[in-house]
Amino acid sequence: MTFGKGARLHLIDGSAYIFRAYHALPPLTRKSDGLPVGAVAGFSNMLWKYISDQQGGDAPTHAAVIFDHSSKTFRNEIYSDYKANRPPPPEDLRPQFPLTRDATRAFNIACIETEGYEADDIIAALACQARDAGGEVTIISSDKDLMQLVGDGVTMLDPMKNKVIGPDEVAEKFGVGPDRVVDVQALAGDSVDNVPGAPGIGIKTAAQLINEYGDLETLLARAGEIKQPKRRQTLIDHAEQIRISKRLVELDCDTPLDFTLDSLEVKEPDATALLTFLSEMEFRTLTNRVAEKLGAEAPAVASATPSEVAAAPEQPAIDASSYRNTVDRAALDQWIADIRERGYVAIDTETTGLDEMQADLVGISLATEPGKATYIPLGHVAGGDDLFGQSQRLEGQMDLDEVLAALKPVLEDPAILKIGQNLKYDWKILRRHGITMTPIADTMLMSYALNAGTHNHGMDELAERYLGHKCIPIKDLIGSGKSQITFAQVDLDKAGAYAAEDADVTLRLYQHFAPMLPDQRVTTVYETLERPMVPVLGQMEMAGIRIDGDVLKRMSNAFAQKMAQLEDEIHELAGQSFNVGSPKQLGEILFDKMGLPGGKQGKTGAYSTSADVLEDLAVDHDLPARVLDWRQISKLKSTYTDALPTYVNKDTGRVHTSYSIAGAQTGRLASTDPNLQNIPIRSEEGRRIREAFVAASGHKLVSLDYSQIELRILAHVADIPALKQAFRDGIDIHAMTASQMFNVPVEGMDPMIRRQAKAINFGVIYGISGFGLSRNLRIPRAEAQAFIDTYFERFPEIRAYMDQTVADAKRDGFVRTLFGRRINTPGINQSGPAAGGARRAAINAPIQGAAADIIRRAMIRMPDAIRNLPAQMLLQVHDELVFEVEDGAVDELIAVARDIMENAAEPAVKLSVPLVVDAGQGVNWAEAH
DNA sequence: GCCCTCACG
DNA sequence: GACGTACGTGAGGGCT
Known part of the structure; x- marks a missing residue:
């Protein structure tokens, strides 16, 4: 087909694919010879996914993958420092570059690179040509430098989010339309590419200036009119630098191309060539997948390591x-x-x-x-069906x-x-x-x-x-x-x-x-x-564990009544009837109809109506307050009082959960069908559900739980003298923290101060951020950050431990608990926002994981320790064990089980802080806890 | 089957 | 200068 009207050209930003693949995957090597192939594997998977996705009526007629050829381009002659502070590609990525070209050709997609030009230049030239010939162009990339090309006949597609980037999305990012993007970029500069721009001016300010003056040249010509003196002087002083920046970011249509659009026509992959490439790379899963789809036989893939x-x-x-x-x-x-x-x-x-x-x-x-x-x-x-259901x-x-x-x-x-x-x-x-x-x-x-x-x-x-x-x-x-x-x-x-x-x-x-x-x-x-x-x-x-169905039934009825009453009130307040349980409908009532403040969130564009949001609104309005009440009761009813009885086993009359040993990343157990690790306790109404978890007659439930086990582990592994001493002395640890941070005595401490210290102590275990703490405590962000700074000043060992843990994870690809449990940390070497999450997970894993190890050790020793007692271990809730014990043996059980739990780390690990176990007993779980 | 929300440690 | 933000789970209901 000749390229023209009706043709659809896809331009894939190959370099972006490679780096994304490299950072998204652990460092894979080819088993037979150790050649690094992680990026090639990811790249091939992405290409395969791309091809598989393009089957509909709007599939491309022409396509190409475009790569950067070398780091030196004509832009270095305009500005010698262009991209100067970009680090060289990692050692193990370099040999993979030619392989990604091979992969592209193996998939039978045109593979394009040109000496002295960046991929962006070639993409621009191709996009212009194709558009002028009357075709439609889709650039598959999320690179902001390409957004200037968006316009009539040209759109972008973010391959990760699978989101189309059109003029509106560009305007959202840059504050101006695609035709003015280069002006904004010229002013704002780009630290990644080392485009200087105007110092002190970011995208926001740049967009505001361009919108006010129309375009960059007008702005520079009339710079003297700018009101803010500093900004005015910046633009006057740096006019030349800004013009150079514009030439650096500008893509033009005149990059010479030594091929025609027609040569980019989409072709079916050649099964033999493709499968040969994939099997040589030893990508077993992908080879099989591709073979299955193409209806070809998968070639043998070498696999086994020597061992x-x-x-x-x-x-x-x-x-x-x-x-x-x-x-x-x-x-x-x-x-x-x-x-x-x-x-x-x-x-x-x-x-x-x-x-x-x-x-x-x-x-x-x-x-x-x-x-x-x-x-x-x-x-x-x-x-088949049989006569009498037999x-x-x-x-x-x-x-x-x-x-x-x-x-x-x-x-x-x-x-x-x-x-x-x-x-x-x-x-x-x-x-x-x-x-x-x-x-x-x-x-x-x-x-x-x-x-x-x-x-x-x-x-x-x-x-x-x-x-x-x-x-x-x-x-x-x-x-x-x-x-x-x-x-x-x-x-x-x-x-x-x-x-x-x-x-x-x-x-x-x-x-x-x-x-x-x-x-x-x-x-x-x-x-x-x-x-x-x-x-x-x-x-x-x-x-x-035995459950009293009557108790739950009564609670359920009471909840139903209360819900109906709340529903009426809510509908009255809303002035209309709607499904209170639908966040979508609720959002529309709150924010569209009633016009309350609180914007859209999330990628679906739906309003958030989470408890956080509703609590803020509830200060001034009744409706959200009622919805919060309704939600709480609805949750208790549907998840607990209604659902639990359906899990009672007909033969035993008891509820039998199932624990996943290998479900959680950290070594924790997870409980399913039903989940008995999230039975309510924090609210008074919820806590009463525990009254339905009862001991058999003549028995008691006994609950033993570790006190502050994660903080104790932190004190030990991070070797924090102040914290360790406090645990040895049996001092209230949150009060101690508050005392150290705010220079107030432990005696007669303001409960609010202690509460803040407690939040920080927990936050530390999770990889704290100023943002998170400020939201948790509902205090200004700067204040939260100041708390954290003070905390790290007082306990500098924690900062050192966190840095060390992250460094270990980056070096090894995993972290370990005190007991040697290995938790892999893929993604720790990623860049961007995802890296933050991986870092926090890596910091938390050794602490949460060690606590999980300790209670596992206790559980494993428990059956033997209590074998002569009329007692059974029934439940584990991360730091708590629940037993059912004959009335007369309660005290002995507590003594034995506590001893096992408090000494569970030994002899493998001698902790420098004591482990303390609190015990409770009663006819039901509410009393026992 | 995904998303939102919320229960727990 | 912007991004998205506490760690780890499982379940129920709405919606497509």
């Missing part, structure tokens, strides 16, 4: 058709003999659901070496009890390792059948010890990342949504392929991860903080 090869030589490909179901005793006995001989087995159970307390066992799969796996179907039924058991399955009886000695044999993925699930299922698996290994927890912070640890993700294998999705077997069936209804062949594959994959993951634990120095973490959690949490979850 992996040693662990698992010549693994056969994962092939679901190679497995055979085990359906008779002779075959089962053979498997058992094989397992006994080897001393290990990978195991996976298939059930009718996700709730281990309710799901029925449907089958068991086993694997003993890569490629050697089987499925033992036990409870499969006919799929399910028809399928032929060709062994008897469940017989199989379990045969496997039990193996599964409980202390000399045979049972390997699983998320083995807590299978452990609980089998425990319900009287089998207690031990010893165990868990590939999910191995990955967590190694890779926390980098990615999640589900089997499908691990298989894809580390084995280059895409597992059969469960949805392919049981469907989804309303028509979903249970695994019991899946036919035996399909079930066998799926289940045996899971065991096979688990075994391979085990072989992959096992040698890496010592390599990465996380063996101790895995062995002492991860693996032992499985039986401990398994028992806690199976114990469950």
Whole structure:
């Protein structure tokens, strides 16, 4: 097609892609030879995503990726310091530049660079030509220097935010239209590119001046009329420098091009060329993905590191058709003999659901070496509808009890390792059948010890990342949504392929991860903080906690009444009826109809109606105050009083949460289905929900919680003498902080002062900012910043610790807790706003993580310590453990459990501050806490 | 399935 | 000079 009317040209800013890819990804290297390829990988992924996204009716007819060629351009002749303070590209990025060109060509997209010109110049020339020929141009970049090109026929697209940048967006950024952007840039200058501009003038002022005088030349000619003396003098003194700046930022249409627009026509990628490139780069996931999409065979991708090869030589490909179901005793006995001989087995159970307390066992799969796996179907039924709602058991399955009886000695044999993925699930299922698996290994927890912070640890993700294998999705077997069936209804062949594959994959993951634990120095973490959690949490979850449904029911009714009443009042105040629960509708009422102050927020453009905002409005208005009340009650009702009773198990009459061991980045547990780690306590109405968590008759609930554990850890790791002494002396730590900061005595301290010190103490743990503290305390930002400055002056060790932690994270790509837990920090070397978040997370992780380690250590020792007491450990809430104890044994339990908790760090770590545990007891959780 | 909001440590 | 801002979670309801 000849370029002309109707043609659509996409111009991709290649250099921006490269740097974004480089900073967004950890420093990957090609496994076979160590060549750095992280940026190439990210770049290729972005190109692939771009191509995949361009399938609609407005897909481009022409496209090109444009690169910068060299750092010296004609602009250096205009101004020798242009881009002079830009650091050279990182060592490991440099060899990747030519590879990104290769990648572009492999994707069959035109690849353009010209000696002596920046990518921006070429983009400008192409955009002009294409526009003049009657085509439409989209520049894929968020570079502000390109915004001057926006106009008729030319738009930009921010590839990260997927947001179109048109004249309005340009005006929003620069305060002037695209045609005046260069004037503003000339005045404001640019520190990144070292464009001087006019000193003391930023974009805001520049836009104001240009809007007042029309354009830059008029402004410079009439500079003498400017009222502000300093500004006037600046413009007069620096007129020449400003004109040079304009020439630096200005892009013109006359960059010589040695090719035509027609040559940029979009072509289909050549499958062979593309797949060859990707497999040579050893991008396994992308190779497979591209092959699948193009309907081509993926070439083999080299993968294994030397240590992996040693662990698992010549693994056969994962092939679901190679497995055979085990359906008779002779075959089962053979498997058992094989397992006994080897001393290990990978195991996976298939059930009718996700709730281990309710799901029925449907089958068991086993694997003993890569490629050697089987499925033992036990409870499969006919799929279709049956006569009386009775399910028809399928032929060709062994008897469940017989199989379990045969496997039990193996599964409980202390000399045979049972390997699983998320083995807590299978452990609980089998425990319900009287089998207690031990010893165990868990590939999910191995990955967590190694890779926390980098990615999640589900089997499908691990298989894809580390084995280059895409597992059969469960949805392919049981469907989804309303028509979903249970695994019991899946036919035996399909079930066998799926289940045996899971065991096979688990075994391979085990072989992959096992040698890496010592390599990465996380063996101790895995062995002492991860693996032992499985039986401990398994028992806690199976114990469950009793809930008084009547109490919740009564509260729910009361809440319903109160909500209805509040709703009426709110509608009355609003003058119309609307859904109070809809932030969208509420925002429109508050800000459009009533005209209250409080602007738009967020990328969706919706009004924020968060509690923060409503609290400010509530000072002068009744409606937001009522909405706050309504929200609180609505939350309590829907999330707690209504939802909790639905989780009561029919058989046990108790609620059984499930803890994720590998869910949180820091080592904390997370509680789901239901979440029992966020039961209300801060408000009085909410706190009463805890009255419904009750002990069995003749028992009490006992709660033990660590006092200030994170601050104590901070005092220890950052080695802060004043803080450590205060903890040793048992002084009120927030009052002590306030006393040090504001030079007031601890005795008779103003509670407000103490409150502020407390907020700062917590803020420090989170990587404090003046902004955050000012919002939290509702004080002016300058005041908050002054507090923080004083704090760091009084406790300089904290600043040093924070700087050191961030430096470590930047150097290593991870931080560690006192106990060696490794938390990876990808993104710590990013630049821009995202870096702030990564920094704070890196500062917080060792503190939050060490606290998590300590309570894990206590929990792991607890079952043995309390084995002779009539007591059970039921819940963990980050720094709190909840027990159910017979009435007569409460005091003894408290003594024993407190001792374990207070000494949990030892002997691994000798803390320089004491750990203190507070205890409470009662018939319900509200009393006990 | 995403966003907003809010419950906890 | 501007950006976006406390760390870590899970769940329910609205809306598309």
